[in-house]
Amino acid sequence: DQQVKQNSPSLSVQEGRISILNCDYTNSMFDYFLWYKKYPAEGPTFLISISSIKDKNEDGRFTVFLNKSAKHLSLHIVPSQPGDSAVYFCAASGSSSSNTGKLIFGQGTTLQVKP
Amino acid sequence: EPEVTQTPSHQVTQMGQEVILRCVPISNHLYFYWYRQILGQKVEFLVSFYNNEISEKSEIFDDQFSVERPDGSNFTLKIRSTKLEDSAMYFCASSYRGPGSGANVLTFGAGSRLTVL
Numbered sequence: 001d002q003q004v005k006q007n008s009p010s011l012s013v014q015e016g017r018i019s020i021l022n023c024d025y026t027n028s029m030f031d032y033f034l035w036y037k038k039y040p041a042e043g044p045t046f047l048i049s050i051s052s053i054k055d056k057n058e059d060g061r062f063t064v065f066l067n068k069s070a071k072h073l074s075l076h077i078v079p080s081q082p083g084d085s086a087v088y089f090c091a092a093s094g095s096s097s098s099n100t101g102k103l104i105f106g107q108g109t110t111l112q113v114k115p
Numbered sequence: 116e117p118e119v120t121q122t123p124s125h126q127v128t129q130m131g132q133e134v135i136l137r138c139v140p141i142s143n144h145l146y147f148y149w150y151r152q153i154l155g156q157k158v159e160f161l162v163s164f165y166n167n168e169i170s171e172k173s174e175i176f177d178d179q180f181s182v183e184r185p186d187g188s189n190f191t192l193k194i195r196s197t198k199l200e201d202s203a204m205y206f207c208a209s210s211y212r213g214p215g216s217g218a219n220v221l222t223f224g225a226g227s228r229l230t231v232l
Contacts, residue, residue, distance in 0.1 A: 032218040034220065036223075043119070045223070046220050049218035093219050104160065105150075
C-alpha cells in the first residue's frame with residue numbers, strides 16, 4: 001500500500017543551489033500534504049504544508065508546489081545550506097471518511113548539501 | 116518550545132518479553148499517535164488515539180499491541196510478546212487541531228529504539 005511515494009532515495013546538491021525533492025501520491029482524496037525533515041537520532045520535524053486546494057505555499061527558503069492533475073508535489077529549498085542535510089519525508093492526510101488525522105508517509109529522500 | 120518526550124531512548128529485550136514504551140505528549144494536545152520505522156524503511160502508522168479511545172489502527176497493530184493514557188499525561192504503547200520483527204524505532208506524536216481544522220501537524224518525539232533479540 002504505497003499511497004505516497006518518494007522515488008529518489010537520495011539527492012546531493014551544492015551549497016547555495018536549489019534542492020528539489022519530489023513526491024507522488026495515488027489517492028485523490030488526500031486533503032493536505034506535509035513535508036517533514038528528520039535528523040539522525042531525532043524525530044521528524046514539521047517543515048511546511050499545503051492544502052489540496054492550493055498549488056503553492058512558501059515559507060522562507062522552502063516552497064511546496066502541488067500539481068493535483070499529476071498527483072505530484074515537490075519541495076524546493078533555495079538557497080540550500082549544509083544544515084539542510086537530512087532525510088525529508090513527504091506525508092499526506094485526509095484520505096478516508098473516518099478521518100483521524102493520521103499522516104501517511106513516503107519512504108524519504110536523503111538530502112546532502114555539500115559546502 | 117513544547118516537545119513530545121519518549122522513554123526509554125533504547126530498549127533491548129528478549130523475544131517473547133513484554134515491552135512498554137512511554138510518551139509524554141504536549142500538554143494541550145488532544146490527538147495522539149504511534150508510528151514505527153523499521154531500519155531503512157518508511158515511517159508507518161500504527162494507531163491513533165482521541166478522547167480516551169483508539170480512533171484508528173493499522174493492520175500492524177494486532178492483538179499484541181495496546182495503548183493507554185493512564186493518567187492524563189502519559190501515553191503508552193505496550194507490546195505483549197515481542198517478536199524479532201518488532202525491532203524498530205517507535206515514534207510517539209501528538210497534535211492539537213486534529214482532522215478537519217487545517218493541516219494536522221503532528222509533533223513527534225525523538226523515538227524509542229526497540230531491539231528484540
